Amino acid sequence: MIRIRQGIVVEVLSSRPGYTEVFTEISGVRQKAVNYDFLTGTVKKGDRVILNTTAVHKNLGTGGTHFIMANIDNSEINARLPGHIMKMRYAPAQVKVLAVEEAESPHAEIINNTKSLEQTPVIVGTLHSMLPVAASVCCHETGGNANIVFIMTDGAALPMPLSQTVHELKQKNILSATVTYGHAFGGDYEAVNIYTALLAAKAVARADIIIVAMGPGIVGTGSEFGFTGVEQGEIINAVNILGGSPIAIPRISFADARERHRGISHHTCTSLGKIALTPCLVALPDLEQRLNDMLEKQLLLSGIRKKHVIKYYNSSHTGEVLQKYGLRVKTMGRGFSEDPAFFMACGAAAMAAVETCKKG
Known part of the structure; x- marks a missing residue:
C-alpha cells in the first residue's frame, strides 16, 4: 500500500533536466522530496503537492525519499511530445513516449x-x-x-x-x-x-x-x-x-x-x-x-x-x-x-x- 501525505513546497533545492529536488513542509515538518518535471510539471515555492512518503516511513534505502505524485497548483499538464507508447502502463503516472520502433519515429x-x-x-x-x-x-x-x-x-x-x-x-x-x-x-x-x-x-x-x-x-x-x-x-x-x-x-x-x-x-x-x-x-x-x-x-x-x-x-x-x-x-x-x-x-x-x- 502507498502512504500518501499532502505538503507545501517551501524551498527549491536543485534541478537538472526532468528532475527537481525540493523541501516540503508536511504536518509542520520540513522534509526533502523529488519532483519529476515531465510527470507532474514544474514545481515552485508555495505549491501544494501530494506526496508518496512510503519509502521514508519504512526507512528503506532503495527509493528512500518522498516523491511528488501531483501538484495541486498545476491544474493542467499537457503531453505535447509525439508518440504512442506508454511506460509504467496502467498506473496513475503512466507516461507517453516516442519509441524508436514506432512508425511515427524518425528512426x-x-x-x-x-x-x-x-x-x-x-x-x-x-x-x-x-x-x-x-x-x-x-x-x-x-x-x-x-x-x-x-x-x-x-x-x-x-x-x-x-x-x-x-x-x-x-x-x-x-x-x-x-x-x-x-x-x-x-x-x-x-x-x-x-x-x-x-x-x-x-x-x-x-x-x-x-x-x-x-x-x-x-x-x-x-x-x-x-x-x-x-x-x-x-x-x-x-x-x-x-x-x-x-x-x-x-x-x-x-x-x-x-x-x-x-x-x-x-x-x-x-x-x-x-x-x-x-x-x-x-x-x-x-x-x-x-x-x-x-x-x-x-x-x-x-x-x-x-x-x-x-x-x-x-x-x-x-x-x-x-x-x-x-x-x-x-x-x-x-x-x-x-x-x-x-x-x-x-x-x-x-x-x-x-x-x-x-x-x-
Whole structure:
C-alpha cells in the first residue's frame, strides 16, 4: 500500500533536466522530496503537492525519499511530445513516449533495417555504480574518441533523470547518448525492449561501445534468484542473438561483510552460471595471487569458467582514471580505496571492450 501525505513546497533545492529536488513542509515538518518535471510539471515555492512518503516511513534505502505524485497548483499538464507508447502502463503516472520502433519515429526505418550489432562490444553490468567506472575507463583508453552509449534497464529506478551519475557523465562528454527500455524512461532514445534498445544504440546513436546496466537501486532478497540483477544473463543472451560481443562485469568484493558477496558475488554466479545460456567474455582484474586463486575456485564451482571465456586485465589504474575525470564513485558506501577489486573489475571490462573495438 502507498502512504500518501499532502505538503507545501517551501524551498527549491536543485534541478537538472526532468528532475527537481525540493523541501516540503508536511504536518509542520520540513522534509526533502523529488519532483519529476515531465510527470507532474514544474514545481515552485508555495505549491501544494501530494506526496508518496512510503519509502521514508519504512526507512528503506532503495527509493528512500518522498516523491511528488501531483501538484495541486498545476491544474493542467499537457503531453505535447509525439508518440504512442506508454511506460509504467496502467498506473496513475503512466507516461507517453516516442519509441524508436514506432512508425511515427524518425528512426523507425533504420531500426527495421538493422539486424546485427556487427560484433560491437556490449558491457553488461548489474549495479548502477558500475556505469561511471566502466564508462570513464573506456573513455580514457580510447582517448575520448569513442561513442559510448548507456542503455538503462528497468531493473531498478525507472526515471533516468534520477541518476546524477548519468547527468555528470554526459556533461563531461564521457557518455554520448542514452537509451531507456521496458518501463524505464527519460533516455535520449526510448525503446520497447532490450533488442530494439541495442539496435538503437548501434544504428541510431552510432555506438562504438555499449554499456547496459540498471539505474540506481538494485532489488535483492538474499535468495539465489530473487534479485533484479538476474537480467545480466538475459541481456548477454540478447547481445549474442543480435551478433554483438558481450562482456560481463562480475560483481567482486573483498570488503563486503556479507559472505555471499565475498570474492565473486552469488549474484554473478547465478547470472553467469545459470541464467546466461550463451557465452560471453568475463573480464577479471589481475589481483594478488591468493585473491586470484579464490576467484578461480569460485569460477569453477559456479560453472562460469566452463561456460564463458575468462580473461584477466591489469586494471590497477582504474582509481587514477576516476580521479582524472573528477568522479567520486561509491558502491555500497565504499570508494576505490576501500574496495579496489570491485572498481578494478569494472575497469577490466572496459579494457576488454576497447580491445574488442581495436580488433574490429
